[in-house]
Amino acid sequence: MILASAGSGKTFALTNRFIALLAAGAAPERIVALTFTRKAAGEFFDGILGKLAEAAADEREAARLAAEIRRPELRAEDFLRLLRAMTEALHQLRLGTLDSFFAHIARAFPFELGLDGDFAVLETHAARVERRRVLQQLFARSGDLADEQREFLEAFKRATFGTEEKQLARRMDGFLDEHYETFLAAPDAEAWGNPRRIWPDAQPWLAEPRDLAGAKNALRRWIEQAGLGDKQRERWEKFLAAVELWAPGAPLAREVTYVLEKALAEWHRLCEGAAELEFDRKKQTLSLEACAALGEIVRHLAGGELRRRIETTRGVHAVLARYDAIYDALVRRAGKLTFADVERLLRPNGEARRLSFGASEDGRLMLDYRLDAAIDHWLLDEFQDTSRGQWSVLQNLIDEVVQDPEARRTFFCVGDVKQSIYGWREGDPTLMGDIRRHYNGGDAAAAPIETEPLDASWRSGPVIVEMVNATFGAHEAIAGLFPGRASAEWKKNWRTHTTERRERAGQAALLHATDAEDRARQTLAILQEIDPLARGLTCAVLVRRNGEATALADFLRREGGIPAIAESDLCVCTDNPLGAALLALVQAAAHPGDTLAWEHVQMTPLAAALTRDGVATREAVTRGVLARIAEEGFERFAEHWIARLALAGEFATERARQFAAAAAAFDATGSRDPDEFIQFMSRYTLREPESAAVVRVMTVHKSKGLGFDVVVVPELQGNKLNAARDGLAVHRSAQHEVEWVLELPPGWLAREDEALRAHVEAAENDACYEALSLLYVAMTRAKRALFVITEPPGAKSTSNNFPKLLAETLGAEARSVRVGAREFSGPWSAGDPEWFARIVPPAAEPAREEIAIVGAPAAPRRVARRPSGERAGEASAARLFALREGDALEFGRAVHALLAAVEWGEASAIEALARGWQAAGAGERAIDVAVGCLRARALGEVWRRPAGDGAARGEVWRERAFEIVLDGVWVTGVFDRVVIARDASGRAGAATVFDFKTDALTGDAAELERAVARHAAQLQLYRRVVARLTGLAERSVGAELVFTALAMRRAV
Structure with missing residues (x-):
């Protein structure tokens, strides 16, 4: 059992262990090596083959590898033999994820598990489709299910305590995401909201x-x-x-x-x-x-x-039980299992019997016997993230290995309980210690499980290790903040770190910022000063949530020109006009009455392509598109229409390739259902490819296992670290069996009840330990430089959060901290502020010779055009090069956002609007300008509802985005405000486009005329677009510029 601290060579130890087993005569197919992600499994496989290939090709590499695995007699020819054995057994190797291994067992032994031999393991999308099918059946109007439906809805009301829901299906989807796994872990109704279970002596x-x-x-x-x-x-x-x-x-x-x-x-x-x-x-x-x-x-x-809370909990169980009954009949009994189902099926307790038709204990023992006969060696990675349920599947098999009387078989696991950050998916950091105690008992001399700590980092330089030790080795400070089991466990598991990279110069610092914007600006300043990409250094900015990653990456690109990417999931099929148009075509074909989808298609280049192919009518589109899909599949459908469009630019070409690849993935499911296809493509995500040429902004969870030369951690604000997770409380016994489930009452009540208080304290300790692990993972990604940026806790702050922890362990009194030539403020710093100046930038790679490709000329592509680009005139150099342009843009956005909230500007509502804006935290300057515009008499027509008789009515578009083709040009833009007068039948009679401009004008007449001339072309284009969208003649559409700084409007 290897207790491997961050950066200490976990993968190195695993790959060498596998090669050592091969060298000792183990057949590759009799070794099982399992980890948690496909990426980690791929890296493990590549590491083994890479080491063997290098050693087989070079005697010096062979000597080095032989020394590492303690077989100094091995030569290059020996490693060549091992490499050949590996490649010949590729189809039999058991290197992969736990999920894939469990699925392999189920496929190999279906009858022993009580399954039909023909079953499928559902991937994420397929599982969603099946859930939707179950909910559709549940909500369908059927006489046979009428009583079931009434009971189900009554149970749902109990579960939500009478809360009315407008979108029941969507609410149910979230409800199942939140609670269904808990139900499967404890299906017995007696465990849910049962006072006798929670309070045996009465409450x-x-x-x-x-x-x-x-x-x-x-x-x-x-x-x-x-x-x-x-x-x-x-x-x-x-x-x-x-x-x-x-x-x-x-x-x-x-x-x-x-x-x-x-x-x-x-x-x-x-x-x-x-x-x-x-x-x-x-x-x-x-x-x-x-x-x-x-x-x-x-x-x-x-x-x-x-x-x-008891009634709600019972209602939740009733909802889940009724859903599960239908799901079991429609999905599981039809041979469709999720990975979680497969795992439960393999567990040795009673859960398997719920999921199978007739699994018996004898059949299960026979399965274990046959697996045990085929496997001699077990290697398990990231063991701190293993759940009790996963371990229960493997335990019987590993028991046999550990008890092997001839000691020919082995069990090898690697983990670091200080990096246990997956408690939300049942990862249990205490499992490693429990297993060690279980096998070793009290006789240390005869202990079959040997423990070896690895605490020397091969990743981080001395200053990084110094900061990590100062933070996480401060046991008194940690215990002072968190005086419970979490701090005691952390102290027990902590060992002082050292480094094997003593030559690696760098800097580590804790810096202070005033607010969120200051943290972002300090991050940008650090990156600009170090300029890691130009020096050939890898760089990451670590945050806690995907939304933070996206916003911060946008900020770095916008404000500093930093090539930053957010490593969050990209919706590559819907984040671009091409993908949206293709999906609209499928929607229009499958649902001819969907006028929105049809008009969407007509506004794209697909309309001309359809006309060229002779399928310009809705009926022809339905026949042609659905026939092609049925005959050839969605991938061929996508390729057919993409080929008929003239794509220009790398982005459009790449998104077209990704759309076709996603369509191929959907085809692999075997479905030809257009609605399922649209759902699949809408959910389909990719991550941007890893590259050393960009700053990678990602969550701490995604950074696990990675290392970077420079790491900035600017998003550690938040509430106390020992806050338990929201949701149902699941209380387990000392044997880790579910004893009771309850929606917890408020804290004031839970603290006064002994049973609930004990559960909450345990949950808070678990949350605290996981939070410490999260910070440890974040701080140990750095190789050379680490900058943690926080807002210092206030003198009266009672929230024991990350800033408070860092203040207690690293200090709270700020002083000057220099990074290169820039000055920052912070309480802790170590290392050389100029370390990066001595990094020699890598030599530029020689340019590759481009090979000309001769092909058919591309069809002319419609030029993309934005109304905001239709500007003419001159601008002063002072304006173009203003130092505060970013602030002006933010101010402009703020004013636009406030004015977009105004439907009709009745005088009586202005004060209420202003109070609402203030309560929402809008800037005072933006509020003053917006209120001034609402009160200005000169702008009364902007906010006034059009006059009309009888049923006549006015309509207003606010911040309305549009895309349209005009004269063969694809036009994209956003209207600030369009007021439309309609008659009693709803037909538009007139319209006016108002475009807000937040230019800092002084009122000078010449300056105003230049501003009007500068924006005139944009307003003329807006007039044409509104005329097209409303069916009005252009002469019936007015266009006016509204200069917010002057509260003045000018017609164009």
Whole structure:
């Protein structure tokens, strides 16, 4: 068992172990090597073959590898023999993921598992399709299922406690994502919301209040007679008034929580009839009657909350049980299993019998016997992320290996419990220790499992290791913030790190920022100063959420020109006009009545291509497109229409290739359903290819296993680290079996109940340990330079979050920190601020000779055009090179966003709009400008609803995006505001385009005329587009520029 710290050579150890087994005579097909991702499995496979190939080709490499595996007698010819053995056994190798290995077992032994021999393992999309099919059946109007439907919907109301849902199917989809795995882990209704399971000795708060009205009256009498001060009396009166209005499930008013917290703090004395409560620094002694009355009210509040949570939990189980019954009949019994189903099927406990037709213990033992006879050696990677369920599948087999009396068989696992960041998918960092204790028992001398720590980093230089040790080795500081099991476990698992890269110069620092924007700007400043890409250095910016990655990558590109990519999933089939047009064509063909899809197609170059092919009508499109799909599949359909379009530019060409590849992946499912195809393509995602020529902005989870020369970590703000996850509480026994499931009540109540408090404390400790692991992973990705940027915690901050942890371990008092020539502020720094100046940029690769490709000339492509590009005139150099252009752009966006929120500018609504904008955090300057525009008499027509008689009405488009083909040119743009006057029949009679300009104008007449001339062409183009979209003549469409700085409009 290798306990491998970050960067200590885990893959190196695994690949060498595999080669050592081959050298000892093990057949490749009798070795199982498993990890968690296909990428990691591929790297493992490549590492083995790469080492063998290099050693087979070079005696020096052979000598080095032989020394590493402790077989110094091996020569190049020996490694060539091992390489040949590997390549000849490629079709028999068991190198892959746990999921794929489990699926292989199920396919090899279906009858032993009680399955029909013909079954399929569902990938993500196929599983979604089956779920949708089950929900459709569940919601279909069918007499046979009418009673089932009523019961299901009643259960759903219980599960959501009566909350009305407008989109039930979408809500159900999220509901299943959140709770279905919990149901499969504990299908027994007795475990869900069962007070006897949670409180074997009964829970007194669940008893109905004996006389709630009497208790309130008694408390009021005491308030009248106790001689309380005005503030104390007011507290009690507001408390009683809020209690009258409260219903279980509703949030408690502040007036209630104030008294409630005081009462709970004195609960035992309250029950004894001698409580003393302090309100606003004044103590008041409650009478015996008042204590009893307040106790009754507290039981009412607590009992109502508990009963509501119990009822909700039972409703959740009822919903899931009814869904599962239909899913089991329609999907599993038809031989369609998810990877999670396969894993449960292989578990040795009773779960397998739920999923199979007739699996028996004898059949299961026979399966294990046959597997055991075929496998001699086990290698498991990333063991800290293994779940208890996954281990239960393997345990019986590994038991046999560990107990081998001849010690010819081996078990080898690698993991680092300090990098356990997948608790949300049941990864259990305590499993490694439990297994070691299970096999070794108490006899250390006869222990079959040897443990070897690896703590010397082959990745990080000395300053990185110094910062990591200073942060995570500060056990007293960590225990002071988190005085529980998490800090004790961390201390037990921590070992001081060292480095094998002592020559690697660099810098590590904790820097302080004022706010989110400052953190982003400091990140940009660091990258500009070091300029890692020009020096041939790899660089990553690590964040916690995908949205943060996308926003920060956009900021680095926009503000600094940094080639940054967000390594989040890209929707390559829908994020471009070509993919959207092709999907609209499929939608229009499958649903001829969908006028939106048809008009979309007509506004794209596909319309001309359809006409050239003689399929210009809706009926012809339906026949032609669906016939081609049925005969040739979606990939050929995509290739056919892509070939008829003239694509220009690398982006369009690449997206066309990716669309066809995605269509081929859908064809592999065997479906020809257009709706399924559209769903598949809408969900299909790719990640941008890895490249050393870009700054990679990614989540910490995605960075696991990677290393970079320069790492910046700017997104560590947030709440306390020991906050338990939201959702159902699943309490397990010491044997890790589910004991009970409950939607937890609010914290004030959970803290006062012994059973719930114990569960919450355990969940908080798990969350805390995982948060420490997340920060450890982030900080150990760096090779040469690491910059952590946080906003320092306030003096009165009580949130034990990442900034607080770093302040306690690395310091809180800021000083000047230099990175190159730039000055920053921060409490901790180590290393050389000029380290990167000595990095020699790599020599440029010689240009490759381009080979001309002769082919058919491309059809002329419609030129893309944006209305905002239709500008004429002159601009001053001062304006073009303004240092604060980024700020001006942000200000312009802010003003546009505020004005887009205005439908019709009634004077009475302006103040309410301004208050709403302020509450939403909009900038004061932008609010002032927007309000000024709404109040200006000169702009009254901009906001006024068109006048009309009878049923005539006005319509307004706000921030409405459009794409249209005009004169063979594809035009893309966004209207700021278009006001349309319609008659009683809904037909447009007139329209006016208003385009907001936030130019910083002074009011000079000549300057204003230049501004109007500069934007005139854009407004003329907007006029044409509106005329086309509304069916109006151009003369009926007005166009006006609105200069927000002057609150003035000018017709064009």
